[in-house]
Amino acid sequence: MKNVYDNEMFFNEYQTMRAVEINANNLIENPIMKSMLPDLNGKTILDLGCGDGNMETYFVKNGAKKVVALDLSENMIAEAKKINNHDNVEYYVMGMEDISSINQKFDIVYSSLAFHYIQDFNKLLNDIYNLLNQGGILIYSQESPLSTAPIFENDNYQSKIFIGNKRYNLLSDYCNQTERNNYWNGVPVTKYHRTYAGIVNALIKNKFNILEMQDSYASAEAIALCPKYAYQNDKPYFTFVKAEK
């Protein structure tokens, strides 16, 4: 399976976007994910969709014993091995669909903004459950169901509208838990929309004990750096889950 991050144009655009320090990943998603992590000292961690490995350096600096980090993109793994190389981090080119082949167990499974690309969420959760030690923790973020829900008729869509002075987001197809085909940086991307209830039920079905669910918010600092992040309050970009085996 060819990964979107191995499309050269997309990869370059993505690298440029992430290199800018004022972005939603750095200012919103990443601080919330870090705040949800347990004490990492002596822990073994599996990172699903590690990208360029920036969290691997964080895990190691905070005492993780061993990290296995996967990404479907050869470009990303090559980059990670270059800039976030550590003795106790192993990087592999591997899709989340194939993790049932991994032959060890972990204290923490971590995944940042990748699960919305996965079609079979039930299989993924079942595989993760099998890869966790008893009492182990799954922490993941994904695009918010309010972001993935609406289907627009063409690619020049408007997703928000002003009525008087107030901005509203457009919402449709919330209960349609199917794929969404959009463009991102000029490349077609397929995501899978799931409702909040759908996420909760899938976790329960796969025997997870839900510990916390969160929507993204922007700190005062983030809003000062990028005022439009105040709109998180109207419709969060991201949703976060912490669950226990």
Place this chain on the structure above:
Amino acid sequence: MKNVYDNEMFFNEYQTMRAVEINANNLIENPIMKSMLPDLNGKTILDLGCGDGNMETYFVKNGAKKVVALDLSENMIAEAKKINNHDNVEYYVMGMEDISSINQKFDIVYSSLAFHYIQDFNKLLNDIYNLLNQGGILIYSQESPLSTAPIFENDNYQSKIFIGNKRYNLLSDYCNQTERNNYWNGVPVTKYHRTYAGIVNALIKNKFNILEMQDSYASAEAIALCPKYAYQNDKPYFTFVKAEK
């Protein structure tokens, strides 16, 4: 505390609306609530916000041993005692804020479309937990967080908009878990908006084991009777929770 259902104009409008068989309560909410109930044989049930007691007759017909049914409205309880009177059903005028004074335990706590009127959801869940037998079940419905979220500038608002041929709902203030002041049948009504994540976290915090979360959907039969119910798919009216002590 004066209840909106004891406002005479409102009560009459409400009775007229509910008397029509084609309404969202009969065609959407009630069938889903019934489908979520466990076997009622020999069970004790506490119904919070029983209205005119129509579910009490259903509970008794399906084998419930005893039902305690509360409503804040004197009008509603008077009506219930008249039209849904049974030896093993006790009706009381009582608000959900006061249930900690009840001195017995139940197998099932049931509540239809009432929790969005309650300001202190944490206290309510804690009180319900204390009123359930071990292994007892809470089943409730409320207006969907997608319905309660948006704040509109005046009462002549539009909550939907067409773009081309497609209808979108307007969404704002989703993360604002505060009160919402609207008009219903000409009477001001205060509701409390909570997000899906907020509901999940409150249940977890109060030691409930979540068994199921659902959004409303319209059956083919319901859509045939009332075509606009197909829009449930874009933005559900109701959200349902089943949780265990």
